[in-house]
Amino acid sequence: MPPTPLVELDGLAVRLAGRPVLHALSGTLSGRVVGLLGPNGAGKTTLLATLLGFVPASGGTARLLGCDIRTDQRALRSRVGYMPENDAYVAGMSAVRLVRMMAELSGLPRRAALERAHEALFWVGLGEARYRKLETYSLGMKQLAKLAQALVHGPEVVFLDEPTNGLDPAARERMLRLIGEVAAAGVRVVVSSHLLRDVESCADEVIVLKEGQVAAIANLAEERRTHRRFLELETRGGDAGGFLDALSALGCEVAELAHRRLKVILHDGVEVRTLYQAAAERGIQVRRLTSNRDSLETIFLRAMEQEGGAPRAGL
Amino acid sequence: MPVYDRRYRRYDGPRVEHRAGIRTIARYALAQAFSSRLALVLLVVSLLVPLGFAAYLYVVNNLDVLAAVGIRIDEEFPLVAPSLFFWMLVWQSGFAFLLAAFIGPTLVAPDLAHQAMPLYLSRPVSRGEYVTGKLAALLAPLSLVTWIPGLLVVLLQASLAGWGWLADNWRVPLTLFVGSWLWNLLMALFALAVSAWIRWRPVATGAFIGLFVIFEAFGHAINGILDTRWGALLSFDDLVHTIWADLLGGVSLFGRGFPDNPLPIGACWAALGVVFTASLWMLHRKVRAFEVSR
Missing domain, CATH: 3.40.50.300 (P-loop containing nucleotide triphosphate hydrolases)
Structure with missing residues (x-):
């Protein structure tokens, strides 16, 4: 579905x-x-x-x-939960109090709100600092406190x-x-x-x-799935011809470049691990393998x- | 959840009805305001006057207590005139002013100073509910020092002097109740509006008191220089006292009417209406989740 x-x-x-x-x-x-x-x-x-x-x-x-x-x-x-970009806290209020208040405003009963506030602050890693006033937090801690309040009510x-x-x-x-x-x-x-x-x-x-x-x-x-299928390999030693045959047998399209570099298009169902296995079986060293990661x-x-x-x- | 389990998990427990937001905002705002001992001391001190007043009523309604200590009073002397309650209200309104000056700026300014409004308003809370919650947090202590002790004192007097006294002086509880609400709303709205525009708490407190004093002084200066009475439109005190006196059916001070040379009652109500509207507009402008730079 x-x-x-x-x-x-x-x-x-x-x-x-x-x-x-x-x-x-x-x-x-x-x-x-x-x-x-x-x-x-x-x-x-x-x-x-x-x-x-x-x-x-x-x-x-x-x-x-x-x-x-x-x-x-x-x-x-x-x-819905919302974590704003800028500083967002109530001056003079501790993190646990702010997060609890936000949970209550989202409709949680008081007891559940308190429990969830503690849980959320522990989850983001502010458990030990949860009773400190928010204005004493570092920038990173304030970001985590904002994340905790955004998620405390289970949006x-x-x-x-x-x-x-x-x-x-x-x-x-x-x-x-x-x-x-x-x-x-x-x-x-x-x-x-x-x-x-x-x-x-x-x-x-x-x-x-x-x-x-x-x-x-x-x-x-x-x-990502599409781009992962385009690989560039640089190999050394071993049975280069056998490796190319093995790749073709796997259904890959292969283009040979200079200096034992190969361009390979993987078909669906063929994982990169399979290429390494095929190379190892033929004594090929895979010196470099790059995929298109800047999609x-x-x-x-x-x-x-x-x-x-x-x-x-x-x- | 076990303490070692630090995974995020969804909440699937019960939820309360949405209107609880006003109560939640009011409760947290009250707790925040009274986290200061000074606010608590001020609240306790402001209840001393009604207590003293209650003691006075008990004594004058039991003249034999006075006779026992050698004080004889002409029974025709009006010991409990309606004006007495007026002056109690005036006194208590002073405490309400101080409480509003102290607590008011702690309510909205800390939220706006660090852009907390999106946190409130991204939940099932409207801007109106936010303001109502904050208003309730201020009106509660103001009520505690104005109409609540006022009506308790009236009930005490009625129980001591007989319920016929209450029937004869029905304007007294009316003035205490309506007059107090009028003053409290004026104080609360004005304090919230000032704290919405001035986000640094000490400055907001100073501005709240300062604006009161400046308006009052300016009004009296206009009256003095132009030989008019309309300058009183700028004096919140004069406006409210005129309305209270009207509600009570007239007040005398040393044999003369009070306030002296009052404004028409309609003008007083209209002036207060303008202050209420201006305060609400100021809140409307500032209490928002998303500020647009022009």
């Missing part, structure tokens, strides 16, 4: 202070983790704010989890606005791992970021915005090169 669409944009337009910011966005996003990409000012935060009901649509509409954002906003908000979908902003490499890795865990637990995630590598590491679908328009919508999982960058750059950010889906 195809997954329920996460977001359906239907000519969604938004004006802020009389200025058009989003221009008739259309498209459907069904991924488990959706990356929202675009340069600064492309309208990423405005799109999130509109889906959350912070900003009214000036035209068209959108559906989130099948509910119209204009008419079902209240019901939607108990199913069906969570919006993360630049979750790795300002984090050092270790904290960034941790944040990405937590996002992966959330997705694995069945929560659908929308990650807005301008860091392609972060989005690529966790998203299975992306929407690229440019100047308030949809520049591209792409299924990353499909893209998201390619998609993004292609989208940015389009004239005037013309809407284009399914790159």
